[in-house]
Amino acid sequence: MSKNYVIGFPRIGEQRELKKALESYWAKKSDFNEVQKVASELKHRHWNYQKDAGIEYVSSNDFSLYDNMLDMAVTLGAIPKRFQDLQDEELYFAMARGNQNAVAMEMTKWFNTNYHYIVPELSLTDNYTLNAAKIVAEYKEAKAHGVKTKINIIGPITFLALSKRVDRGDVFELYSKILPVYEALLTEIAQLDDTITLQIDEPIFVKDLEPKVLSLIKPTYDKLALISTNIKIAVLTYFEHSNEATKILVNTPVWALGLDFLHGEKNFESLTDIAASSKVLIAGVVDGRNIWKNDINATISLLKKIAKSVKKENILVSSSSSLLHVPFTLQYEEKMNNEIKNWLSYAVEKLDEIALISKIFFDTQESLNAEEKALYEANQTANASRKSSPLIHDKKIQERTQNITKMERNGAYEERIKIQKELLGYKELATTTIGSFPQTPEVRHARREFKNGNISQEAYTQEMKNYIDDCVAFQEECGIEVLVHGEPERNDMVEYFGEQLQGYGFSQNGWVQSYGSRCVKPPFIYGDISRPKPMTVDWITYAQSKTDKIMKGMLTGPVTILNWSFVRDDMARGDVSKQIALAICDEVDDLQNAGIKMIQVDEAAFKEGYPLRSAKVQAYEDFAVRDFKLSVSSAKKETQIHTHMCYSEFNDIIATIEAMDADVISIETARSGNELLKIFAKVGYKQEVGPGVYDIHSPRIPSVEEIVKQIHSLLEVLPKEQLWINPDCGLKTRKWEEVKPSLKNMVEAVKIVREELV
Ligand code: GLN
Numbered sequence: 001m002s003k004n005y006v007i008g009f010p011r012i013g014e015q016r017e018l019k020k021a022l023e024s025y026w027a028k029k030s031d032f033n034e035v036q037k038v039a040s041e042l043k044h045r046h047w048n049y050q051k052d053a054g055i056e057y058v059s060s061n062d063f064s065l066y067d068n069m070l071d072m073a074v075t076l077g078a079i080p081k082r083f084q085d086l087q088d089e090e091l092y093f094a095m096a097r098g099n100q101n102a103v104a105m106e107m108t109k110w111f112n113t114n115y116h117y118i119v120p121e122l123s124l125t126d127n128y129t130l131n132a133a134k135i136v137a138e139y140k141e142a143k144a145h146g147v148k149t150k151i152n153i154i155g156p157i158t159f160l161a162l163s164k165r166v167d168r169g170d171v172f173e174l175y176s177k178i179l180p181v182y183e184a185l186l187t188e189i190a191q192l193d194d195t196i197t198l199q200i201d202e203p204i205f206v207k208d209l210e211p212k213v214l215s216l217i218k219p220t221y222d223k224l225a226l227i228s229t230n231i232k233i234a235v236l237t238y239f240e241h242s243n244e245a246t247k248i249l250v251n252t253p254v255w256a257l258g259l260d261f262l263h264g265e266k267n268f269e270s271l272t273d274i275a276a277s278s279k280v281l282i283a284g285v286v287d288g289r290n291i292w293k294n295d296i297n298a299t300i301s302l303l304k305k306i307a308k309s310v311k312k313e314n315i316l317v318s319s320s321s322s323l324l325h326v327p328f329t330l331q332y333e334e335k336m337n338n339e340i341k342n343w344l345s346y347a348v349e350k351l352d353e354i355a356l357i358s359k360i361f362f363d364t365q366e367s368l369n370a371e372e373k374a375l376y377e378a379n380q381t382a383n384a385s386r387k388s389s390p391l392i393h394d395k396k397i398q399e400r401t402q403n404i405t406k407m408e409r410n411g412a413y414e415e416r417i418k419i420q421k422e423l424l425g426y427k428e429l430a431t432t433t434i435g436s437f438p439q440t441p442e443v444r445h446a447r448r449e450f451k452n453g454n455i456s457q458e459a460y461t462q463e464m465k466n467y468i469d470d471c472v473a474f475q476e477e478c479g480i481e482v483l484v485h486g487e488p489e490r491n492d493m494v495e496y497f498g499e500q501l502q503g504y505g506f507s508q509n510g511w512v513q514s515y516g517s518r519c520v521k522p523p524f525i526y527g528d529i530s531r532p533k534p535m536t537v538d539w540i541t542y543a544q545s546k547t548d549k550i551m552k553g554m555l556t557g558p559v560t561i562l563n564w565s566f567v568r569d570d571m572a573r574g575d576v577s578k579q580i581a582l583a584i585c586d587e588v589d590d591l592q593n594a595g596i597k598m599i600q601v602d603e604a605a606f607k608e609g610y611p612l613r614s615a616k617v618q619a620y621e622d623f624a625v626r627d628f629k630l631s632v633s634s635a636k637k638e639t640q641i642h643t644h645m646c647y648s649e650f651n652d653i654i655a656t657i658e659a660m661d662a663d664v665i666s667i668e669t670a671r672s673g674n675e676l677l678k679i680f681a682k683v684g685y686k687q688e689v690g691p692g693v694y695d696i697h698s699p700r701i702p703s704v705e706e707i708v709k710q711i712h713s714l715l716e717v718l719p720k721e722q723l724w725i726n727p728d729c730g731l732k733t734r735k736w737e738e739v740k741p742s743l744k745n746m747v748e749a750v751k752i753v754r755e756e757l758v
Pocket residue numbers: 434435436487493554602604644645646729730731732
């Protein structure tokens with residue numbers, strides 16, 4: 001008996017087929033039929049994978065050519081006015097990516113994942129009408145292919161909560177306009193078959209909801225569940241517990257509730273309510289967000305614990321979320337160390353785990369066939385090896401981590417900054433950049449050739465040094481005051497460090513969709529982290545040797561390294577980041593001992609790690625601040641520590657930013673003028689701040705006048721003694737033709753403002 005369930009499957013293709021098809025179509029190298037052909041092949045392949053693995057509940061409408069929220073917006077007829085004369089795929093991709101006449105819709109992160117969805121735009125003056133074409137077509141396509149699917153849609157409350165009002169005001173005022181379209185959708189879905197399972201995703205239920213939103217749950221699901229007796233509704237949540245919503249949903253006529261027992265341990269508290277209601281429980285027990293092989297014995301115990309409350313026949317064994325957030329299959333990982341590979345499980349492998357777990361749980365161990373038995377035994381062996389492998393467990397590091405005596409640097413900010421200002425002698429409104437300079441085709445080529453063993457270490461080093469020479473020469477000529485080496489040796493700010501740290505793994509084909517056709521290949525932390533040797537010292541000291549000005553060392557911070565990796569699940573995240581912090585701390589020490597006087601420790605992804613529930617925020621902030629401080633704890637008072645964050649919105653976390661106690665923080669502000677800087681003044685922030693004076697996301701070259709204006713507006717908020725002048729972020733995605741004049745204008749603007757100020 002297979003009683004199992006997969007919330008959703010990734011869609012980009014195990015060889016990124018969809019990406020390639022889309023990008024070729026967008027570049028007008030192929031037509032839309034080609035995209036549809038590839039899409040169809042992928043859907044069929046993914047259905048087959050699930051069917052062949054023995055998955056009972058397989059989805060349709062989890063596929064998307066760009067994004068499921070966008071699909072839902074189209075289904076509900078939520079088409080912003082600027083796109084209204086377009087149709088079909090032209091309309092769809094214009095909404096996602098913009099066209100000559102209309103800017104794209106906004107995109108933002110899907111909860112605490114690295115997936116980005118398109119933010120629907122709603123307005124009270126718009127009318128919404130159903131377009132169920134995609135859902136209907138995909139259901140029929142699957143059925144013709146021999147798979148009776150459940151249909152996945154995003155629920156009305158989540159849809160509204162994640163939308164924005166273009167006419168300002170509360171999105172929930174649109175409830176009475178949107179819900180009828182959902183009702184119409186269910187009516188149409190009911191026609192599709194005698195019985196239909198409808199998965200309604202309501203991940204918003206895992207957040208701390210306002211009473212007003214909670215009060216919508218019962219009327220919504222009472223109504224939707226009564227549309228047709230053909231439809232069995234499963235309401236799915238993931239990434240956290242949803243106890244408040246569960247309490248309400250058990251009193252509606254929905255068929256099943258999906259809960260994540262891995263990332264929402266508190267869901268256990270809902271089991272009695274669920275048992276009393278006799279609802280079906282879709283138990284998320286195989287991690288949909290991480291790449292580790294499931295520990296089947298542990299999962300069976302977990303299921304047994306659940307079964308103490310909920311009747312076994314009411315349980316379905318499920319992934320904890322859609323498998324969208326993990327790569328496809330280990331099949332193409334040809335270069336990976338086999339011992340490490342054996343600890344991993346991507347989407348396709350997870351299907352087998354889910355099937356096997358349900359078999360063991362509902363039948364018995366004895367009922368397994370030879371192949372299943374082998375799989376089960378291999379699973380036990382792999383998990384045992386993870387518990388003891390020397391690749392993972394390093395006594396020396398564990399001892400060091402447990403016996404840290406110095407958690408933060410010496411000297412209070414006031415004392416440090418006085419010493420630094422005297423010693424470093426930089427001016428008010430000092431100019432600098434965030435680190436990277438344009439990554440030219442030549443630089444990328446050299447890195448690739450070196451990686452593939454086609455050029456020698458010497459040739460590679462020379463190539464990088466040439467770049468650094470040019471980069472330093474340009475900054476000197478331009479008149480920038482604090483220089484950087486330009487980061488030519490880095491492909492990515494996390495990968496670069498990961499590759500040099502012990503305990504870090506890399507995949508060959510571990511692609512995960514980030515948005516649209518864009519995929520990322522996050523590195524993974526499998527073991528205790530250590531730094532066999534200095535990681536940046538040669539490059540930075542070389543760059544410093546080329547100038548008399550101050551060369552700023554450039555490192556990625558522990559929290560960012562953590563948040564942009566798949567993290568081992570056999571250790572608390574805070575313990576992992578502590579190990580990373582120690583490695584960075586050693587690097588800081590080596591840099592300062594080599595004569596580097598300013599060191600920037602980037603925390604670009606600091607905000608991304610925030611938990612979904614406010615009850616967990618404190619714990620996150622505690623370790624994130626602790627480990628940032630630990631990572632710079634070796635810095636002497638005279639070594640100036642900078643940090644950089646790619647945000648402008650600091651209102652809720654300003655106290656945490658203060659607690660990090662960096663001497664200088666650079667942030668992204670250009671697009672918001674001085675608005676978002678105000679919080680720094682409001683709380684009496686003491687440390688120095690470099691608010692970006694121009695937007696680096698666009699190829700546009702800012703004029704001297706506009707930068708002067710921007711600096712003026714910054715000066716309305718913070719005094720000149722406290723301000724640095726820099727672009728919003730690193731320049732690696734820009735071209736030299738854009739960067740050179742932009743930075744020259746920036747320096748020129750500072751000159752003008754300084755003259756005004758004397
Ligand atoms: N130092 C990095 C760079 O300039 C910072 C990048 C970032 O903030 N995302 O590229």
